[in-house]
Amino acid sequence: MTLLTHDRYCDEIAHQVEQLRAVVTSGADLTATVPTCPDWTLEMLVLHMGGALRWSGTLVRTRAQENIPDEDVPRGDGPETPGDAAALDAWLAEAGELVVGALREAGPDAKVWGWAGPQTAGFWARRMAHEITVHRADATLAAGLPYDVAPDIAADAIDEWLQIVEWVGEREGKEAPIGAGSSIHLHATDTTPELDAEWVIEGTEEGFGWRRGHEKATVALRGPLTSLLLAFYTRLPLDSPELEILGERKLLESWLERATFG
Numbered sequence: 001m002t003l004l005t006h007d008r009y010c011d012e013i014a015h016q017v018e019q020l021r022a023v024v025t026s027g028a029d030l031t032a033t034v035p036t037c038p039d040w041t042l043e044m045l046v047l048h049m050g051g052a053l054r055w056s057g058t059l060v061r062t063r064a065q066e067n068i069p070d071e072d073v074p075r076g077d078g079p080e081t082p083g084d085a086a087a088l089d090a091w092l093a094e095a096g097e098l099v100v101g102a103l104r105e106a107g108p109d110a111k112v113w114g115w116a117g118p119q120t121a122g123f124w125a126r127r128m129a130h131e132i133t134v135h136r137a138d139a140t141l142a143a144g145l146p147y148d149v150a151p152d153i154a155a156d157a158i159d160e161w162l163q164i165v166e167w168v169g170e171r172e173g174k175e176a177p178i179g180a181g182s183s184i185h186l187h188a189t190d191t192t193p194e195l196d197a198e199w200v201i202e203g204t205e206e207g208f209g210w211r212r213g214h215e216k217a218t219v220a221l222r223g224p225l226t227s228l229l230l231a232f233y234t235r236l237p238l239d240s241p242e243l244e245i246l247g248e249r250k251l252l253e254s255w256l257e258r259a260t261f262g
Helices: 006-024 042-062 085-106 121-143 151-172 225-232 249-258
Strands: 037-041 183-188 198-203 208-212 219-223 244-247
Touching (some): 006 042, 037 042, 121 151, 121 225, 151 208, 183 249
Parallel strands (some): 183 219
Antiparallel strands (some): 198 208, 219 244
8 A cells, every 4th residue: 555645635635625615605505414414514514624624734733742622723613604605615715725734834744643643744634635535525415516536535545544443443442343254345346457446354363454455255345436435434325326235245334334433
């Protein structure tokens, strides 16, 4: 597995902010419930995402060595005018500029507190790129708009999810989300061989491991890469017509229920 470059993650954060802003300014109902996050309205989702960008940007800008409370994040709670699409858009745009600027200035190796993995600015560049990529999917579903994502970002988002589940499980002593001797194969059906967009997840006596590759498994999930990403993040039902499941479906369902880091 090879990480994307720091600049690539920064570029993607900036791109995803633009795409999320387009949802905000599309005329979508900000009070609409987000189907994939039913406790949130569309406005609440955008406030969460913009707040996360401002929080991580503040961590990186200050080179924080411990977490920063929400109340210490400048304008982290949203614009002064609730329910105003223009104000929300401007607030989100500023959040994107702040975090991308902080990340570019810091570079990937600057020491910064993080809640998992490497304690560097590079962790936050990668994490925010994928956080906003998936939450933009939530927003487009709420607004009834189309969604797509670059293949390199989608594949790396699956890598990152697996890594973080691994890190958090080790840190918190959680039981592995897959039993020893069981395995899951994820297979993107619409990518080039160079991207190597296939994954094998295996349960072991010590926990679980994963790698890129094409191998037979207890259960396989096949489909276009974007659909695979959204299904793996539980944003797309497994019964969606573009997906195919081969083998023990209950094992896959159990993984999706248990493999969390929130």
